[in-house]
Amino acid sequence: MSTNSVGAGIAAERVLVLDFGSQYAQLIARRVRENNVYCEIVRHDITAEQIKKHNPRGLILSGGPNSVYEKGAPRCDPKLFSLGVPVLGICYGMQLACDTLGGKVDSAPAREYGRARVQITEQGDLFAGVPAQIDVWMSHGDQVSRVSDDFIPLAKTGTCPIAAVRHRTLPVYAMQFHPEVTHTPLGSHILHNFLTTVCGCGGTWKLGDFARETIGRLKEQIGNGRVICGLSGGVDSAVTAALLYQAIGPRLSCILVDNGLLRKDEQAAVIAEFSNHFKTDLHVVQAETEFLKTLEGITEPQEKRRRIGHAFIECFKREALKIKDVEFLAQGTLYPDVIESGAAIDGPAATIKLHHNVGGLPAELGFKLVEPLRDLFKDEVRRLGLELGLPEDLVWRHPFPGPGLAVRCLGDITKPKLDVLREADAVMIEEIKAAGLYRTTSQAFAVLLPVQSVGVMGDARTYENVVAIRCVNTDDFMTADWTHLPYEVLARISTRIINEVKGVNRVCYDISSKPPATIEWE
Ligand SMILES: Nc1ncnc2c1ncn2[C@@H]1O[C@H](COP(=O)(O)OP(=O)(O)OP(=O)(O)O)[C@@H](O)[C@H]1O
Ligand SMILES: O=c1[nH]c(=O)c2[nH+]cn([C@@H]3O[C@H](COP(=O)(O)O)[C@@H](O)[C@H]3O)c2[nH]1
Ligand SMILES: NC(=O)CC[C@H](N)C(=O)O
Numbered sequence: 001m002s003t004n005s006v007g008a009g010i011a012a013e014r015v016l017v018l019d020f021g022s023q024y025a026q027l028i029a030r031r032v033r034e035n036n037v038y039c040e041i042v043r044h045d046i047t048a049e050q051i052k053k054h055n056p057r058g059l060i061l062s063g064g065p066n067s068v069y070e071k072g073a074p075r076c077d078p079k080l081f082s083l084g085v086p087v088l089g090i091c092y093g094m095q096l097a098c099d100t101l102g103g104k105v106d107s108a109p110a111r112e113y114g115r116a117r118v119q120i121t122e123q124g125d126l127f128a129g130v131p132a133q134i135d136v137w138m139s140h141g142d143q144v145s146r147v148s149d150d151f152i153p154l155a156k157t158g159t160c161p162i163a164a165v166r167h168r169t170l171p172v173y174a175m176q177f178h179p180e181v182t183h184t185p186l187g188s189h190i191l192h193n194f195l196t197t198v199c200g201c202g203g204t205w206k207l208g209d210f211a212r213e214t215i216g217r218l219k220e221q222i223g224n225g226r227v228i229c230g231l232s233g234g235v236d237s238a239v240t241a242a243l244l245y246q247a248i249g250p251r252l253s254c255i256l257v258d259n260g261l262l263r264k265d266e267q268a269a270v271i272a273e274f275s276n277h278f279k280t281d282l283h284v285v286q287a288e289t290e291f292l293k294t295l296e297g298i299t300e301p302q303e304k305r306r307r308i309g310h311a312f313i314e315c316f317k318r319e320a321l322k323i324k325d326v327e328f329l330a331q332g333t334l335y336p337d338v339i340e341s342g343a344a345i346d347g348p349a350a351t352i353k354l355h356h357n358v359g360g361l362p363a364e365l366g367f368k369l370v371e372p373l374r375d376l377f378k379d380e381v382r383r384l385g386l387e388l389g390l391p392e393d394l395v396w397r398h399p400f401p402g403p404g405l406a407v408r409c410l411g412d413i414t415k416p417k418l419d420v421l422r423e424a425d426a427v428m429i430e431e432i433k434a435a436g437l438y439r440t441t442s443q444a445f446a447v448l449l450p451v452q453s454v455g456v457m458g459d460a461r462t463y464e465n466v467v468a469i470r471c472v473n474t475d476d477f478m479t480a481d482w483t484h485l486p487y488e489v490l491a492r493i494s495t496r497i498i499n500e501v502k503g504v505n506r507v508c509y510d511i512s513s514k515p516p517a518t519i520e521w522e
């Protein structure tokens, strides 16, 4: 089973990622591809015999949400460790390798989520060229507490005494931290060491011309059919539409749904931008009443997302009736939407949130789905957008989720609350832009909290809403750090929101990283 169709072909050198339900399995595969080594994700329970048929140069055991000491936790075929093929265990993968080959895994006394400082105690092949102390990204509640003499510890942190190991006689390496995320700055160096020095890969595979191959595939898939494409003004749907336009030209119609959950003046801005850059047919569906009705009284985030996913499809269906013979629905779905919705290949990944365009879809769609970006990450999509000639300011626009302000207006959703949030959000974005920070930050927005707090305005008591502001830095939106915004900028945003947005008397800044938080609040 291969999920990686990105330019795949006959590859002499390949590495297999065994997926234990990690949020990052695809990210590991992508980091391997960046080293010009072909990589595939496979089920965690693949047998050693099946592995041999792939003739891999290396195996990577991914992280995962389970604890190895629990009954029913996913395991691998223990014979794979003695195939003579180098193995790298990451997080859960490390815990599993140690548990299998001679070690003990326990719930850690201090859990580590986010940035940690690791001390490398033995460089060897894996950490060649890596300084003695480095910053890494951790996300674990368990850890290896003891290893047998067959293992040599290679690294430690303040709370994790065995943060990396290698086996004395087998080519087995493992680390508790995540080298695949960008928040481990030297992570790609470490993976490069594993692929080249340990696995002996020469890096001969080249990522094909993704745009050309994808356009070819779309032509085949669609034949003479007609496609509608959900267009939001965001980069993912713009790139999807651009690929489709090149594949099928006038048989593409785009549909923008104004669900009443868009930002201030967004509908007009998207229409203007679209008409400047696209020659295809655009339909705008006014659906505010319908969305607000289906969301009335709903506070549970997953239920909100499900209802929004369903309402989107209803709008697409209704609009498709006005365009004849529509067979396909295209969406700008990316890999993070798929993995967070728990919808990746039949692996054991946990559901984090039902993205409206994946997990939130109804069972009966009425369309065949076209999702050419389903294997990619945001930064790869941006590079593709630039290659396809989309303008810089569109390509670098901060993402805005399909469920829009509904997942930023915590608790139940009403139009007056959305209006308060729309105003606060507009101030936040205006000030980020005015400070010249829009391009250097990844996503900035405001959230309306379902709490009131006491204030004093003009000598009178107020009891009003709290707005949280959030700004993060990330490349691929799989991990993110909160942005260290200058105090002056924070002060201006806070003053302006409290003065200008009626109904708000307090502003807080969200200083949580992903993980353990996510970027959106719901
Ligand atoms: N208001 C909308 N109208 C029509 N389709 C939408 C709307 N919002 C989202 N979609 C569909 O859902 C997909 C996923 O939304 P998502 O927000 O992840 O991507 P995007 O809006 O294209 O890009 P970005 O992540 O930069 O905001 C979109 O690509 C688009 O196909
Ligand atoms: O189209 C979307 N439909 C959704 O349901 C959805 N949920 C989150 N997001 C966006 O995805 C990125 C990662 O979000 P989280 O860290 O909140 O999971 C961030 O950029 C989020 O804004 C969504 N986009
Ligand atoms: N990210 C992971 O692989 C986590 C592994 C394991 N579930 C833990 O919490 O330690």
Ligand SMILES: [Mg+2]
Pocket: 232, 234, 399, 400, 401, 402
């Ligand atoms: Mg969007």
